Amino acid sequence: MTNNTIWEGLKAKFEALINWLVRYSKIVLPIILVVCVALTIVIAVHANKRKIEQEETAVAPEEMTGEGEALLDVPEVPLEKDAVPGINELFDVYYKAMVEGDTATMEKLVYYMDATEILRAAETSKYIDSYPPLEIYTKAGPKEGTYIAYVYAELKFHDYDKPIPGMRTYYVCTNEDGELYINEDGEESDNELHYMREIQLQGDVIDLNNKAAEAYNKMVVDDPQLADFLLELRAEIEKNVGEALARAEESEAPEEGTEEETSEETPEEEPVEVVTKVKTTDVVNIRTSDSETADKLGKAAVGDEFELLEEKGNGWSKVRYDGGEAYIKSDFLEPSEMMAASNDEQTDDGEEEEPQEQADNTDDSAATNGTVRVKETVRIRSGASESSEKIATAYMGETFDVIMKQADGWTKIKYNGQTAYVKSDYVE
Numbered sequence: 001m002t003n004n005t006i007w008e009g010l011k012a013k014f015e016a017l018i019n020w021l022v023r024y025s026k027i028v029l030p031i032i033l034v035v036c037v038a039l040t041i042v043i044a045v046h047a048n049k050r051k052i053e054q055e056e057t058a059v060a061p062e063e064m065t066g067e068g069e070a071l072l073d074v075p076e077v078p079l080e081k082d083a084v085p086g087i088n089e090l091f092d093v094y095y096k097a098m099v100e101g102d103t104a105t106m107e108k109l110v111y112y113m114d115a116t117e118i119l120r121a122a123e124t125s126k127y128i129d130s131y132p133p134l135e136i137y138t139k140a141g142p143k144e145g146t147y148i149a150y151v152y153a154e155l156k157f158h159d160y161d162k163p164i165p166g167m168r169t170y171y172v173c174t175n176e177d178g179e180l181y182i183n184e185d186g187e188e189s190d191n192e193l194h195y196m197r198e199i200q201l202q203g204d205v206i207d208l209n210n211k212a213a214e215a216y217n218k219m220v221v222d223d224p225q226l227a228d229f230l231l232e233l234r235a236e237i238e239k240n241v242g243e244a245l246a247r248a249e250e251s252e253a254p255e256e257g258t259e260e261e262t263s264e265e266t267p268e269e270e271p272v273e274v275v276t277k278v279k280t281t282d283v284v285n286i287r288t289s290d291s292e293t294a295d296k297l298g299k300a301a302v303g304d305e306f307e308l309l310e311e312k313g314n315g316w317s318k319v320r321y322d323g324g325e326a327y328i329k330s331d332f333l334e335p336s337e338m339m340a341a342s343n344d345e346q347t348d349d350g351e352e353e354e355p356q357e358q359a360d361n362t363d364d365s366a367a368t369n370g371t372v373r374v375k376e377t378v379r380i381r382s383g384a385s386e387s388s389e390k391i392a393t394a395y396m397g398e399t400f401d402v403i404m405k406q407a408d409g410w411t412k413i414k415y416n417g418q419t420a421y422v423k424s425d426y427v428e
Contacts, residue, residue: 072142072191074198079137079208084147087172088136090180091151095134101125110182111173116245116416123240127233129156132163137208138172142195145174146183150208160229164219167212169395171196186379186390190315190331193393196377197314200396209397234401241417277337278317279305284332290316297326305336310409311386313378313423371399372411378426384410391420400427 082088090109097105103118113121135152149170154163173183188196199205220226280300287294290312298321300306306319306328317330374394381388384406392415394400400413400422411424 072195074195075140076202077139079139079150079204081135081137084138086180087138087147087149088134090172090182091134091136091149091170094182095131095151095153099125099128099130110184112185114416115248116241116418119241119244120237120416123237123244127158127237129158131155139199139202139205141171141173142192143173147172148196148199150205152208152212157229157233160226162219162223164226164230165212165215167209167397169200169397171393171395184392186392188393193377193379194315196395200377205396212397238401238414238417245417276308277305277335278308278319278333279303279336280328280332281334282332284328286319286321286326286328288326290314290318290327294327297321300328306333308333312409313386313426314376370402372402372413372422372427374398374400374422374426375428376426378422380413380415380420380422382420384408384412384421388421391415394422394426 094106094109097103097109098121101122103113103122106121107113107118131153137150137152138147141147149172150167151170152165152167154165156163171183171188172180174180280302282302284300286297286300288297306321308317308319309325310318311330312318315330316327317333318325318327320326374396377393377395380391380394382391383389400415403412403414403419405411405424409424410421411427413420413422
């Protein structure tokens with residue numbers, strides 16, 4: 001077969017195909033168009049999906065701490081009893097020192113105890129007779145060599161014939177020499193606090209705390225005088241600690257007529273800076289509530305500015321967004337506008353306003369009696385502000401005498417003989 005014959009055959013088939021397409025064009029062309037549109041849609045959807053995946057991978061700011069660390073994974077492992085070598089011995093020595101008022105030993109085991117805590121420990125020991133063997137449970141802590149310890153103890157007090165049950169949570173760390181110690185410096189990182197909060201919400205930990213609470217509540221029901229006894233005991237300890245602190249301050253105060261005596265004029269107090277607006281320091285998600293699982297309302301670019309409504313104690317900030325309220329991780333915000341607010345503002349008549357202690361007794365704040373119980377791990381601060389000095393860390397189940405629940409989202413409590421504050425969201 002020659003090349004001309006092959007060419008003539010191909011030419012004839014091509015002409016036949018053209019004639020067929022022309023004849024059935026009304027049917028064939030729409031089918032071709034539909035196929036082309038479908039292919040275009042599939043390609044576009046696939047490209048958009050890849051773009052979203054890359055964007056989420058690149059941003060994911062809520063899964064990072066302020067220091068750029070990824071949030072720790074919290075393992076779901078069961079509580080262990082008497083499982084960590086050295087921890088039982090640590091708490092046996094600690095509780096023995098607490099009963100005996102051996103504050104020197106307690107200071108060696110705890111980092112750190114300030115002067116008020118030392119006085120309180122010494123005063124409390126005067127009312128404790130003994131304690132039975134401790135029940136000690138642990139879970140691994142956020143760092144290597146750290147543990148979250150739960151100590152169930154039944155303390156026997158003077159003037160009460162039955163031991164009183166209670167549960168306390170401790171953060172135990174290991175020093176450079178491999179020795180265990182109780183960490184109460186209140187300087188835990190955001191990552192450590194996140195880890196501790198998640199541990200406290202695990203089922204077996206909740207059950208253990210409920211066990212102690214049920215045992216205590218049963219005693220109160222069986223003996224109504226128990227609650228009165230404990231309230232009187234706390235009041236007596238606080239009074240004695242306060243008197244001891246006052247004596248210590250008097251002994252350190254300079255005598256009249258010394259060079260340290262200052263002028264009678266009181267220096268004018270500088271105004272307090274209050275943050276009113278914030279701006280983002282990185283690309284970050286805007287959410288409907290203060291949770292990493294909450295719905296996303298949108299994304300903020302670097303430098304976007306928002307009106308700050310509240311800086312919460314759990315690492316989130318409430319901001320004004322699209323005429324409503326939304327939440328952004330505080331680690332990705334910085335102040336952009338400040339407002340000066342004096343602590344000693346005067347009235348129109350020139351008379352000074354009432355002291356803060358009296359002003360708190362308004363309709364916006366509720367003066368209360370009794371105690372509050374910690375629901376989640378939270379920092380105890382010297383003032384009702386996120387920027388106030390951190391005094392310590394409180395763990396779920398701990399209770400404190402409450403002075404007042406304030407309208408600004410803070411609860412004023414008594415802590416180790418002094419006034420302190422915790423975020424109201426974390427106590428009940």
